[in-house]
Amino acid sequence: xxxxxxxxxxxxxxxxxxxxxxxxxxxxxxxxxxxxxxxxxxxxxxxxxxxxxxxxxxxxxxxxxxxxxxxxxxxxxxxxxxxxxxxxxxxxxxxxxxxxxxxxxxxxxxxxxxxxxxxxxxxxxxxxxxxxxxxxxxxxxxxxxxxxxxxxxxxxxxxxxxxxxxxxxxxxxxxxxxxxxxxxxxxxxxxxxxxxxxxxxxxxxxxxxxxxxxxxxxxxxxxxxxxxxxxxxxxxxxxxxxxxxxxxxxxxxxxxxxxxxxxxxxxxxxxxxxxxxxxxxxxxxxxxxxxxxxxxxxxxxxxxxxxxxxxxxxxxxxxxxxxxxxxxxxxxxxxxxxxxxxxxxxxxxxxxxxxxxxxxxxxxxxxxxxxxxxxxxxxxxxxxxxxxxxxxxxxxxxxxxxxxxxxxxxxxxxxxxxxxxxxxxxxxxxxxxxxxxxxxxxxxxxxxxxxxxxxxxxxxxxxxxxxxxxxxxxxxxxxxxxxxxxxxxxxxxxxxxxxxxxxxxxxxxxxxxxxxxxxxxxxxxxxxxxxxxxxxxxxxxxxxxxxxxxxxxxxxxxxxxxxxxxxxxxxxxxxxxxxxxxxxxxxxxxxxxxxxxxxxxxxxxxxxxxxxxxxxxxxxxxxxx
Numbered sequence: 001x002x003x004x005x006x007x008x009x010x011x012x013x014x015x016x017x018x019x020x021x022x023x024x025x026x027x028x029x030x031x032x033x034x035x036x037x038x039x040x041x042x043x044x045x046x047x048x049x050x051x052x053x054x055x056x057x058x059x060x061x062x063x064x065x066x067x068x069x070x071x072x073x074x075x076x077x078x079x080x081x082x083x084x085x086x087x088x089x090x091x092x093x094x095x096x097x098x099x100x101x102x103x104x105x106x107x108x109x110x111x112x113x114x115x116x117x118x119x120x121x122x123x124x125x126x127x128x129x130x131x132x133x134x135x136x137x138x139x140x141x142x143x144x145x146x147x148x149x150x151x152x153x154x155x156x157x158x159x160x161x162x163x164x165x166x167x168x169x170x171x172x173x174x175x176x177x178x179x180x181x182x183x184x185x186x187x188x189x190x191x192x193x194x195x196x197x198x199x200x201x202x203x204x205x206x207x208x209x210x211x212x213x214x215x216x217x218x219x220x221x222x223x224x225x226x227x228x229x230x231x232x233x234x235x236x237x238x239x240x241x242x243x244x245x246x247x248x249x250x251x252x253x254x255x256x257x258x259x260x261x262x263x264x265x266x267x268x269x270x271x272x273x274x275x276x277x278x279x280x281x282x283x284x285x286x287x288x289x290x291x292x293x294x295x296x297x298x299x300x301x302x303x304x305x306x307x308x309x310x311x312x313x314x315x316x317x318x319x320x321x322x323x324x325x326x327x328x329x330x331x332x333x334x335x336x337x338x339x340x341x342x343x344x345x346x347x348x349x350x351x352x353x354x355x356x357x358x359x360x361x362x363x364x365x366x367x368x369x370x371x372x373x374x375x376x377x378x379x380x381x382x383x384x385x386x387x388x389x390x391x392x393x394x395x396x397x398x399x400x401x402x403x404x405x406x407x408x409x410x411x412x413x414x415x416x417x418x419x420x421x422x423x424x425x426x427x428x429x430x431x432x433x434x435x436x437x438x439x440x441x442x443x444x445x446x447x448x449x450x451x452x453x454x455x456x457x458x459x460x461x462x463x464x465x466x467x468x469x470x471x472x473x474x475x476x477x478x479x480x481x482x483x484x485x486x487x488x489x490x491x492x493x494x495x496x497x498x499x500x501x502x503x504x505x506x507x508x509x510x511x512x513x514x515x516x517x518x519x520x521x522x523x524x525x526x527x528x529x530x531x532x533x534x535x536x537x538x539x540x541x542x543x544x545x546x547x548x549x550x551x552x553x554x555x556x557x558x559x560x561x562x563x564x565x566x567x568x569x570x571x572x573x574x575x576x577x578x579x580x581x582x583x584x585x586x587x588x589x590x591x592x593x594x595x596x597x598x599x600x601x602x603x604x605x606x607x608x609x610x611x612x613x614x615x616x617x618x619x620x621x622x623x624x625x
Contacts, residue, residue, distance in 0.1 A: 045090045228250040554566060
């Protein structure tokens, strides 16, 4: 069977779901697995079997009646670990006996590294979830596919909310007759759907209910899962201290029971928390530990994700070449296992690095590659994120209408999939455009719309970012008192959540206001405080910016030697990390400084270098014309 023939016959959404299944299969090729797959039409069932045969050459098992030695009767050579098996129970015939046989053979599956797909219909999937939770919990990647929304690119937000309310209603109706294991599975399902629709309070409530049951049952495996999920809630709402406590509890528990995948996940989540608050050394330490665990268990998806996260940290630290190397490692792994969702994300990250390096055409190419992959696999959030990035790059080149079009396209998708955070981020992008276009009232309203969403979902980092944006707008239109108030609002929140990069950036903003007031001593104090923070976390981009600001102050104070030293340090950093826009700004500052010092030759030299860099950037933007 040619996979291309199947791909041409089914919808992109189904192909994307099949491809995700392929990734799960590949990373477990050396281990046993049991996967329940629910389908809702016979056509989709046949397509799925055809696809599984194409990627695994699986054998379809016959099932006649309950038997204790089910696998002996169906497998000629039980020790042949290359065999994949399919048990088709879609029509429901003998399904109850088949599940009983599987329950009796759980140890046999694991011991002999059997790889088994069990295809069922949706009612059976739900029935097994409730009445055979021991088997469902043993299953490593059970999923439900659907053919019912063939003509919809993506489920609407209202549909998701309706589905969530229906799940909650069904759980309350069934609660009294559910076993503890079935309750925990249903509570987790509700929490996952709530989290995906930004119903954070509901997700937290139901995950905490699940945690309580797991503690009563002394079910350490499930307890670790709920602790990790609740930790994600706290991370989402920027309650980093609480998030750290939950993830460390999950880590300790998973280590106690020897659950390596749980250990790796908890280590990665802890690294993510440290990354959010600017503790990059701690983040790298935990990411590296997680990487080693994932290598031990051959979890290639986890390895690819961690390479990408480490790349993010190097990018934050201005170590752009190191970042590109890590992203390249992540690309290789995800290309090998066919994980196209993550491929799209990584390509966007590489595009961001090229923007920092002033390689704008290469950035545009990567963004478009990432967008095309997301479109191909129906990855709606990925499509919206890529459009948002394209909007930002068009904005940087003054192509405001094109940028607004990208932001508006992204907003529609975020609205449809219920991504409140994405909507808020899009509002901030629009606000920037309106500001540059001189539409200040529209800019302020749009920033305020973003702020309202961040408050609604309790996303404190977003609140602080919005306050900074509003402060920047007020500074831009010379309302310095209003700007200072907003900057202080942002600074208070950044301090509250311990976000060091945010603190240093805002201190620089506040320094600019005092500089404009002519209060150079206060401005110098703020810039120096920002510089110390940036040095403490190794944020070299920020170090260079702060040095440049301090150099400007010394120039205003006619302390030319001190100014020259700071600008020279800043230029060396920008050149080392390849931050072209920073180089241009610093070269122009040096030109002005030498002009003030009466050295026209050096002033012209730096002016010409800045001009040459600008011309080089302009030559590298042919795709923006």
